[in-house]
Amino acid sequence: MPVRLAINPLTWTNDDMPELGAETPLETCLAEARLAGFEGVELGNKFPRDAATLRPVLARHGLALASGWHGSRLLERDVEAEMAAAEPHIALLRAMGCTAIVFAEVSRAVHGERATPLSRRPVLGDADWTLLAPRLAEMGRRLAARGLRLAYHHHMGTVIETEAEIDRLMASTGPEVGLLLDTGHLTFAGGDPLAAARRHAARIAHVHCKDVRPAAMAAAKRQDQPFLAAVLDGVFTVPGDGGVDFAPVFATLAAAGYDGWLVVEAEQDPARAHPLTYARMGHDHVAALAAAAFPQ
Template sequence: MAIRLGINPLTWTNDDMPELGAETPLETCLAEGKQAGFEGFELGNKFPRVASQLGPILQRHGLALVSGWYGSRLLERDVDAEMAEAEPHIALLTALGCTVMVHAEVARAIHGARATPLSQRPVLSDADWDLLAPRIEKFGRRLKARGLHLAYHHHMGTVIESQADVDRLMATTGPDVGLLLDTGHLTFAGGDPVAAAERHAARVVHVHCKDIRPAVMRDVKARDLPFLAAVLEGVFTVPGDGCVDYPAVLKPLAAAGYAGWLVVEAEQDPAKAHPLTYARMGHDNLARFARSAFG
């Protein structure tokens, strides 16, 4: 099986709500992630951002760096300015052997705004698309020259959230722009991750495996809560603990020859969802789904 299983530290500690898991040291996250069976971690807010510091820490735990989130503002600045802003992040990822960069456009985004309901998320005009898509494509081309494949992360509360947004991004950019398929975000946005996997399998370069609790999703949508409030309510969980059909999602990716990471990224309140328990559950369920799909 060519794929590898990784995890995001959001299971233990939250980037957008640092008070969640604030008391949990990085060493605990890494040790428990390894104990749960994962081969690598994505970056989080407790990780050193210098390769000479982070590399030995990961090596001590027998873990790889999978990738890390980068939020661009390409609606507000050109690609040269964005590359300059991203340079420390690019240098860290390349120094530690990553092959993809998790990327989302965060200009106008509301996912971190604790009082703004998701119904007020930004929507791109045709003129915005005409500006943004070529810049993302050029950014991806520049990253490719540095050895990283741009993995575009559609995300709740951002300008590229819905299945229609994802389809349009894929249609208006070329293969230098890879897709990060996030099963939880797409389901929450009203899309179908199975259909997206079938339609865009050849462009998928990274996968975030978060599941959805459907009753919670219906409730938070009915109350029109902000994104972070929905997280606190427990809308996300680990693979196999919600409604996402992972065998059906993974099958077209396997058929297309996907050979990257499958990353458990299921932000929850660690006081309600015991991190090691959910990390083990996520790993074991995802490993079972992956064996079935990839052989």
């Protein structure tokens, strides 16, 4: 099986709401990630950010670093400034052997604003697209020269959230801009992860396997909740515990020759969703489907 399975530490401790899982040490996150069966992890807010310190920490648990999030502000600053801002992160990922960088434009974003409903998230005009797309393309080229593929993360509450916006991003850039397919965020945004995977399979550089609880999603939309309120109410869960059908998505990825990470990610309140229990649930569901979809 060419793909590898990783987990995001959001299962244990939340980056946008640090009080969730604040008491849980990094060692617990890593030990339980390995116990659940994962080969890798993504970065979280408790991770050391220099390779000399991080490498032995992960090695103790037999884990690799899959990637890590960079929130860009290319609507506010040029590529030179963005590259400078991202340099410590780029250096860390390269030193840790990563091949993709999780990349999301966070200018004007509302996903971290606890009182702002998702209906008030930013929407790009034509002038914004004219500015953003060439800058993303140039970032992609520069990152490729550093050995990293830009994996663009569409995300609730940001300027690229919907299926139509993903399509426009892909059409406005070339292969230098890869796509991070996040099944949960796209479902929450009203999109179809399978349709998006089929259209953009050749551009998919990284995958977040996130499930959605349909009832919680419907309530979040009906109540026009802020993103973090929806998270607290359980809109996201691990694969196998929600309404997303992962099997055809994996089959599409396999047919396109995808050979990167499948990352289980489900930001939940760890007081309500026992982290190791859910980590095991997500791992076992993804592992079984991946074994069936991807050639040995």
